[in-house]
Amino acid sequence: MIQTILIKHDRVLSHLCLLLALGVPELLPAQNITTESNDLVRTELCGPKTATVDEASPSDEIEASESEKACEQLQQELVEQSRADASMQVAEDNQSAYTLKTLLLGRNHFFFGRAEGDYALYRGDIPSSESGGDLRRLRVGVAGLATFLDQVSYKLELDLTDGTNNFSDLYVQWDLPKRGALRVGNQRVSQSLSAMTSSLSHLFMEEPLPVSAFSLSRRLAVSYDHDWRRFGLHGIFFTRDPNNDAGKYGWALRMFTKPIRGPRQIGHVGFSMVSEKMDREARYRVRPESHVTNIRLVDTGLFEDVQYQHVLGLEMAGGLGSNSVKLELFRARWERDQGRHNTFNGAYLEAGHFLTGQDFNYKKGKFVRPQLEPGTRAWEIGLRASWVDLNDRDVRGGEQLNVGAALNYYPRPNLRFMLNLLRFRTDSVAGDDRGWILQTRVQFSR
Numbered sequence: 001m002i003q004t005i006l007i008k009h010d011r012v013l014s015h016l017c018l019l020l021a022l023g024v025p026e027l028l029p030a031q032n033i034t035t036e037s038n039d040l041v042r043t044e045l046c047g048p049k050t051a052t053v054d055e056a057s058p059s060d061e062i063e064a065s066e067s068e069k070a071c072e073q074l075q076q077e078l079v080e081q082s083r084a085d086a087s088m089q090v091a092e093d094n095q096s097a098y099t100l101k102t103l104l105l106g107r108n109h110f111f112f113g114r115a116e117g118d119y120a121l122y123r124g125d126i127p128s129s130e131s132g133g134d135l136r137r138l139r140v141g142v143a144g145l146a147t148f149l150d151q152v153s154y155k156l157e158l159d160l161t162d163g164t165n166n167f168s169d170l171y172v173q174w175d176l177p178k179r180g181a182l183r184v185g186n187q188r189v190s191q192s193l194s195a196m197t198s199s200l201s202h203l204f205m206e207e208p209l210p211v212s213a214f215s216l217s218r219r220l221a222v223s224y225d226h227d228w229r230r231f232g233l234h235g236i237f238f239t240r241d242p243n244n245d246a247g248k249y250g251w252a253l254r255m256f257t258k259p260i261r262g263p264r265q266i267g268h269v270g271f272s273m274v275s276e277k278m279d280r281e282a283r284y285r286v287r288p289e290s291h292v293t294n295i296r297l298v299d300t301g302l303f304e305d306v307q308y309q310h311v312l313g314l315e316m317a318g319g320l321g322s323n324s325v326k327l328e329l330f331r332a333r334w335e336r337d338q339g340r341h342n343t344f345n346g347a348y349l350e351a352g353h354f355l356t357g358q359d360f361n362y363k364k365g366k367f368v369r370p371q372l373e374p375g376t377r378a379w380e381i382g383l384r385a386s387w388v389d390l391n392d393r394d395v396r397g398g399e400q401l402n403v404g405a406a407l408n409y410y411p412r413p414n415l416r417f418m419l420n421l422l423r424f425r426t427d428s429v430a431g432d433d434r435g436w437i438l439q440t441r442v443q444f445s446r
Helices: 002-008 010-023 038-046 058-091 097-103 209-214
Strands: 109-123 132-145 152-159 166-176 180-187 219-227 231-238 249-262 265-277 306-320 323-336 341-354 361-363 366-368 378-392 395-412 415-427 433-445
Touching: 058 097, 058 109, 058 132, 058 433, 097 132, 097 152, 097 166, 132 166, 209 323, 209 341, 209 378, 341 395
Parallel strands: none
Antiparallel strands: 109 132, 109 433, 132 152, 152 166, 166 180, 180 219, 219 231, 231 249, 249 265, 265 306, 306 323, 323 341, 341 378, 361 366, 378 395, 395 415, 415 433
């Protein structure tokens, strides 16, 4: 329908170029932003009226009416697209004051949220009685621009899933022109490629086994983030988790480079390290890549003598057209009393493909969900193998291997239906087990 409008109204076509430029931050410098309100956007897109109704002929009135309707529809599409783009930027923590100013079209803030519902069927000796449904996530929040400084933005997100109203993200970000961004508040710890990616963009319903086992939750922290053309880094100093008072203090660093970068292709190599001073009982355990069950098939148990934990990660990923592939390797280490230590390992390999031809979408060191044109839909398939080993010396947490397939359907940009089929195999003190998991998710964001 947009094509018909553009053919009939060549004036709209000329202003569509401006619209595309406003939607892509790299095309315009910050000082050239002229969009201060929806009224101004209307003027820029549709132009001022040149004649009153009394001065116009009947044919002019009809043409003006059609042009007005086309203009209104284009404005509505612009507003909806900007809201969707802003929501995705915030969900992935990729937003800056400049991108928000560009996308919000004159507003200072916007509200967002997400809801995810799961249902799973289990077949295996251990989790066979766990089949059922679960509200995986229910989050609401607000993000926007500070009124006193142009380069400051904020995000506040509440996790309402279990009814405790925990803070998910609560931070203020100061963007330094051409020097990155400084962030203060409750936020993600700088970790692996998968751990830094929002659930809205994961190929599978849940993170791979080693990512779930070794990743930290959000913490109160000060962080610095910068993404150059071929290199990026994210460093953070963190303290406790305000939701459960877990942790003491630590630091983390993630660095990545893009040795291959071109039209419809990307090569990604990264490294991450997390180091934490412990003041709580240490434990690694993981669900079988399904959250409906609370059973952990591998579990180290609790250890009170762990002084420090360190987690190293190596990332290798790439995208070409409609295809993407990710490989991550992990090594976690406990430093315990009396010079003892334990080492644990994990890895996963994941590949995705869009059956409907959409290209992979890569931003700031992460693969994110596709950009859908208005009126289009997307089908995506994926394969994954993941492995974690929690056995070392006196710690016998077990070993697990999962292989799985995924099918995702995007009827529109903010709605996704997911289907996973997983085969798991475990070897642990609790008992060896083999089984299947069939699970589905409805995911909605706004």
